[in-house]
Amino acid sequence: xxxxxxxxxxxxxxxxxxxxxxxxxxxxxxxxxxxxxxxxxxxxxxxxxxxxxxxxxxxxxxxxxxxxxxxxxxxxxxxxxxxxxxxxxxxxxxxxxxxxxxxxxxxxxxxxxxxxxxxxxxxxxxxxxxxxxxxxxx
Numbered sequence: 001x002x003x004x005x006x007x008x009x010x011x012x013x014x015x016x017x018x019x020x021x022x023x024x025x026x027x028x029x030x031x032x033x034x035x036x037x038x039x040x041x042x043x044x045x046x047x048x049x050x051x052x053x054x055x056x057x058x059x060x061x062x063x064x065x066x067x068x069x070x071x072x073x074x075x076x077x078x079x080x081x082x083x084x085x086x087x088x089x090x091x092x093x094x095x096x097x098x099x100x101x102x103x104x105x106x107x108x109x110x111x112x113x114x115x116x117x118x119x120x121x122x123x124x125x126x127x128x129x130x131x132x133x134x135x136x137x138x
Contacts (some may be wrong), residue, residue, distance in 0.1 A: 055094055058101035062089050065104035066129065074122040075129050085129045088136040096135050100128055 065071060066085055075082045092100070107124050110116045116124070 051094070055097060058094075058097040059090050061101040062097065062104055062128075065108060066125070066132075070118070070121060071125045071129075074125040077122075078126045078129070080126065080129045080133070082129075085132050088132050092132065092135055096131075100131065103128065 063086060066075075066082070066089065072082045075085060089097075103124075107116065107121065111121050
């Protein structure tokens with residue numbers, strides 16, 4: 001056997017051996033085990049439940065605010081259908097719901113404290129109704 005032929009023989013033997021080792025290596029061995037997830041499924045479930053509860057609370061707050069006699073009268077005076085507004089509330093995004101719910105709560109508190117008069121309350125109600133309708137259309 002010549003010395004020049006040794007690298008060729010080594011390559012012919014080594015390449016198949018390396019391929020056999022790589023192909024026989026279990027593919028799932030490198031996969032991440034369920035215990036090593038960054039966020040556990042229980043945490044995800046809790047986050048989902050919290051998000052759902054927050055959304056439902058925001059929907060209820062906004063629906064209660066927009067169903068008051070003052071709100072319904074203000075919407076009718078502005079030629080806005082209160083039923084259409086009530087139906088549109090649950091279709092708002094989480095962000096829109098949170099924002100409008102916070103505004104409704106703030107408005108109710110300021111009106112109860114006497115900071116806002118009836119005309120300003122009416123204006124705010126109409127603006128919120130318009131925002132709801134515009135958000136649904138777009």
